[in-house]
Amino acid sequence: MMTTPSFPTTTYDLAIVGAGVVGLAHAYLAASAGLRVVVIERDGAANGASVRNFGFITVTGQKRGEFYQLARRSRAIWQTVIAELGLRAEHEGLYMCVRRPESEAILDAFLRTEMGEGCRLLAPSELPIPLSLDVRRVLHSPHEVRLESRDVIPQVAENLRRRLGVDFLYHCTALDVSHGQIATSLGTVRARSVVVCQGDNLSGVFASRLPSFGVSRCKLQMLRLASPGYRLPGSIMSDLGLVRYLGYSELDEAAALKIRLESEQPQHLKAGVHLIVVQGTDGSLVVGDSHSYDHTPDPFGLEAIDDLILDEYRQVLGAPPPVLERWIGTYAVSDQQLYFIDTPDTDVRHVVVTCGAGASTAFGIAEKTLSSLGVELHATIVG
Template sequence: MKQGFDVAVVGAGIVGLAHALAAARLGKRVVVVDRDAQANGASVRNFGFVTVTGQARGAVWRHARRSADVWREVADAAGVEVLQRGLTMIARRPEAKAVLEAFLETEMADGCAWRDAEALGDRLPTRGGGLGGLTSSVDLRVESRSAIPRLAAWLEAAHGVAFLRGAAVRGVETGRLETSVGAIEADAIVVCPGDDLVTLFPDSFARAGVTRCKLQMLRLADPGWRLPAPVMSDLGLVRYLGYADLPEARALRARLQAEQPAHLEHGVHLIVVQSADGSLVVGDSHHYALTPDPFARDDVDALILDEFAQVFGQAPPMVLERWTGTYASAEGHSLVETPMPGVRLVVVTGGTGASTAFGLAETVADDLLNLSDGAFA
């Protein structure tokens, strides 16, 4: 059974949906094909934190800025609630404060400011061990478990995007997808397979050295207070490249290696976001393998909760849920290739899909659809 479209997208995670939106906004007839009945991968297992502040300098940071703008543009129409706005990056050590002071001197600090600990009362409802923190107004947070299916439903209802779920794509060639339920013809094809590294274009993943990253996540009970913005801390300053690439980060990394070696060994840093019911989503850790095991380690969760206790100055609330997620991982922000004419392979090779996919998708669409006038500029 053949069906014809202007653009076919393989994968209904946030990267695939971002490309569907970019094409639909150009008036293209779009179909999205996914092997699962519903969103089940990294796009719904994360924080829903659209992080601009701290993204790698240059194109990645620009993609994040644009992506946050698109989230704000579509959220109300798609029925996606923006639960928190901004970021509070706590500095627990003088070396962390030095990194943030250096960051504030860069062009990436637009919308950011430093506050001493005494001035953080409206951002941090408890008094932990921080010296102060960077506050940002440019980030936002949605509930990824509901935001992704609502975004897909809105694309279908408002933009006429067709969704073919429960269908495996077995082959791709210029102008044509071979699926488990028949052929689909499309003038342009975007393959967004997430961390499926072997089904389509495995040689591209192998050449790029792509592996998988497993993370551990927790949901904690309502602590009885509210966070207007997500919270991060010192450990994040040596993971997020917008901070970590600054010369001042070397001294912080050395101190963290001396004081929190187990946290660094397991790739632990702290992000705390709050859901509409008051519960907290807290994480995370990072372990790398082509096929990570599915098991969450209690000692790694304990490291995450230890950092929570240090930042908030109190014991963590009761754990309600624990889960793991995986995403494709490699050097650089993304893998974007042209395996054949009219086809693009697009994978965000890090944990920043929700933060950067909309901006990346517009760049890919400009190129793939030959928009020499820069329709999204």
Template sequence: MPSPLGSADVVVIGAGIVGLAHAHEALERGLTVAVVERGDRATGASVRNFGHACGTAQDGDALRYARNARATWARLAEEAGFWHRRTGTVMVARAEDELAVLREFAELRGDEVRPLTAGQVAERIPVGTGVLGGALLPDDLRVDPRAAAHAIARHLAGRGAAFHWTTSAHAIEPGAVHTSRGTLTARTIVLATGHDVDRHYPELAARFGVRRCALRMLRVDAPGGATVEPAVQTGYSLLRYSGYEACPSLPAVRERLTAERPDLIGIGLNLMYTQRPDGTLTIGDTHAYGTTLDPFEDEALDAAVLAETAELLGVDGLTVRERWRGVYASAPEPFLIAEPAEGVRVVSVTSGIGMTTAFGLAPEVLDGLGYPR
């Protein structure tokens, strides 16, 4: 029989960004913390993304979480020593209806959105022909996702959090997590395993409609060695972020893109890119959904992302350095927060915006557990 692993006020299962956010918040409140992670480091959605905290484009709870997360990102970047910038996001409009949405969004959000002329867009980012204008979302953040989660975990370990790497959580019950290395006892357990909610609570996952969303993403050389400070998004992005849904012109964008490019709408394209600290661009992404995902990768998805990104950048082609599949939890509601048993919280960001919202979400979860700030 495995021996006991000890005890903590809060045991977090999952060392992705959502789990780390809860571990950080628990430490901030003076609680003892243990983190259980089946890998020897985070390798899931928390490292396979754009590193883009796209808070301005959210609404409702997501917008509140995102706004509250910004200060924590800045503080952790300084304390844990990872790359972080308030770069903003440049939205590129290549059609009149897209430009109308951005103007309407600026009216709704005030100083959070700054309209740009076509010339002002071109001053900030490399673009091809056909750009009519755009908008700057100045408050959005970027980090290097390949480094941030690992740096935060090291920082939290240095503050006293006990990390149990290469340790699988086999069973959860009130007050205890039974793992492959022994049992951890806890006042509170937070399950933050993203799309793997169904591995422990299949009925809960089914009730919330949790599925897995598969993305196709690539890392390419920046054309001409260009430096691109902000994140860059396009008209396809307008269809994927909840904040734009309040804009009266959005249905026209959806109708036109569906008619003009049903192939790209069908693969769930969110045409965008960010630049990594090494100068390469992370580009993408496509979206496919299922409870269990097929293992076979369709080269047409990468070809579509490459072609559309090259056109956006105004170049003939791009040199690919890496390709990968990202997977995150998806459900009709953007957040899953549930109490399947006494002292147990299941927390999953089911909308692909964990980097954006986790450090604003975790404090409210800890509030709900009765731990004072």
């Protein structure tokens, strides 16, 4: 565990609230541009969505237009970060394995859009893993990368501290931001600019501004399974993902699949279940997930929902290996926008990703935030 330095008296160029992936993305870009940066984190380490997710940096399937471009940009920056900080990429690419003709029609339509660039269709037999005989076709996307978030997020923080001189104040809750001063539970931090990245903390700094962004929270159930005894070639998804991820579900062709799934898998749809399977270094699989919505989600995992997730796993990959871990994660959601950069004051920004794609878009969003604060980004990262 990193040691917290004695409380600083420095006036920083930039203070960031929150050591999740969004806060760290801002810290990395700002420190790389030569700014003196401090990160204020209420816990002893990031412990929210950023370490509970799949670590699936996803491009294909993100909403067409600006958000898709943010994901492309973030993926490119992740590539630099992975190389520069010596992080381990578990696997690359996405394999969308579909079992229905309606899903094949979506994949064909997707490939006709600009988002299909670099993607192609495969026969199930082309994958080096035992897929269910029901799988008819596979969309391969080369853009994705998978990181073991619970390892990588602390590694990024430690690298920022060691290599780029970023200060971290842990066990330190930001209470208020005003005129270059951040009042915290441990004292006052001074900074020329402030970026607040509190994730789904809906009662934190600037809570009174959240209603205008329609922010609530989404709860997800996740599982870790034992190694299946083979390596995945990349992340695996299935038909259910085609009606959740906006890059597919907003295509006209998705209407027919929605109707079919409503009759064939109504419980999965009701619980917001779709399938993502990714793999770690030790061969274990992270498998999920489900989606339920509430301002204050309950903390309980339902066995019936895990069963639905495992049922979908079985339909694609056969009998699931034993369950090793179960956990719940939450993230901020809104039906008004996918993310926002609020400006409570001239030199203050409040950044929230209000959908389940913060790991995939954090760097692209951070570039926008920092540009709006007049930060000149490092040339090699600007690309």
